[in-house]
Amino acid sequence: MQGTRRTGTSTARNQPPPRAANWIPSDSAQHHTLNHGYNKNIRVIKSVSQNSVNTPSYLLIQVESLDANIVNYSWHGMYVAPFLNRLSKSSIYFPYALSYHLAGGTSDSEIAILNNIEPLSDTPTISIEGYTFPNSLPMVFRKNGYTVNAFHGNIGEFFNRNIGFSKMGFSMFYDQTRMRLSSEGWGASDRKVFDFAAKAMESGNRPSFDYVITMSSHEPFLNVLNYFTSSKYNDISSVKLKSYFISIEYVDRMLENFINKIRERQPNTYIFVFGDHTPYVLNSGPYKRASFELDNYSFEFVPLFIITPDNAKRIESERAVSFMDIAPTILKSSNAHYTYNIMGENLLGDFGDISIPYRGKLYDRKQLFQLAQKTVLR
Secondary structure: OOOOOOOOOOOOHOOOOOOOOOOHHHHHHHHOOOEEEEEEEEEEEOOOOOOOOOEEEEEEEOOOOHHHHHOEEEEEOOOOOOHHHHHHHHHHHEEEEOOOOOOOOHHHHHHHHHHEOOOOOOOOOHHHHOOOOOOOHHHHHHHOOEEEOOOOOOOOOOHHHHHHHHHHHHOEEEOOOOOOOOOOOOHHHHHHEEHHHHHHHHHOOEEEEEEEEOOOOOOOOOOOOHHHOOOOOOOOOOOOOHHHHHHHHHHHHHHHHHHHHHHOOOEEEEEEEEEEOOOOOOOOOOOOOOOOEEEEEEEEEEEEEOOOOOOOOEOOOOEEEEHHHHHHHHHHHOOOOOOEEEOOOOOOOOOOOOOEEEEOOOOOOOHHHHHHHOOOOO
16 A cells, blocks of 8 residues: 555545655664664675676566556456566566555655665554654765666555655656646556656666665556546456456556567666555455465565566576565676675576565575465465
C-alpha cells in the first residue's frame, strides 16, 4: 500500500485520501534501531573502477501490487500480463524476490532498495526526521556525476517522500504536482507518468539513475477503471480479483510501451522491474498471492526482472532473492566509485552463499524459493 489507513472523506471510487504522513519526531531516530541483519552479513565493498565512455544508466521501475504469481497466471488461456510473461523469458528473471513490507507500506520498498537496509517494523522509516540515509544508493550515483531523478504519480507529501528522497540524494523528485498531472482516481495514471519520465530521461546529457513508482494498480484496484477496461474477466465473481486482473493488464501494456521506448533510445541502460508487495486483500478465490507465514511473520514475494544492455537471459529456478540484492547488483555493474555497506549479493554473478536477512533472522534462499513456489494454485 502507498500509505496507512486513514479516516475521512474518500476520493473518487472510494480511494484512500492522499494525505501526507507526518514526520516522526526527531528524537525518535534515537529510539528505533534500524535492522541491518546479522553483522556477519554486512560487508563494505569498495570500487576503484575508472569512468568510461560506456558508463551505463540505470532505470528502476517499482510496480504497485505486482505479485510474483501473476507473471505466469492465465485466465481462459490468456496471460493476464503477457508482456511480463514474455519478459521472463527474454531477461534475467527471478520469480521470487522477498519484499520488505512493514510499517511503512510501499515506502519500505524504497527504503530497502535504495539504502540496502531493513525498514523498521514499528514506524515508517522514511518519516524519521533525524535519519540522514547514510547508505543511500542515489547519493552514490549523484556523487559520480549522474542525473538522479525519481517519479511518482502520487503527491510528494505522502510518506514525506519529497523530503526523504531529497535526503537520499535525488536531484529532483517529480511527484504528481511537479509533473502537473491531474488525478484519475487516486493519483495520476501510469501512462502519463511513464510519458513524463521518458521525456525527462531523453533530455539529459549525462548517465542517469532513475526510479519510477507506479500507482494505477493500487488497491482496491479501481483506479484503472477510470481510463481502461477489459471484458476478459467478466465471468469472475469477485469484484476485487476482476479489478486486479484488469489493473495488471493495463500496467503490463504501459510497461511494454515505456520499456521498449527506453531500450530504443538508451540501449546502454540496466532496467530493473519489480513489485513493491503482494495484493494482500486477495485472500481467496481462483488466484493465490505469493505469500506465506513462517516464524509468525508474513513473507511476501514479488517478481524481479533485470534487462541488461547485452540482453542477457536467465531464469532462476532454485533460489529466492530479496530487495537487499538490488543495490549490490547495481553497484557491481557500474563504473562508479563507492564505499558501501551491503547485505545482499550480486545477482549478475554467482550468488547463493549469503542468506536472506529478514526481521532479525537469516533464511536459506532455496527454502524460501520452495515455500514461495508452493503458493501457486495447481
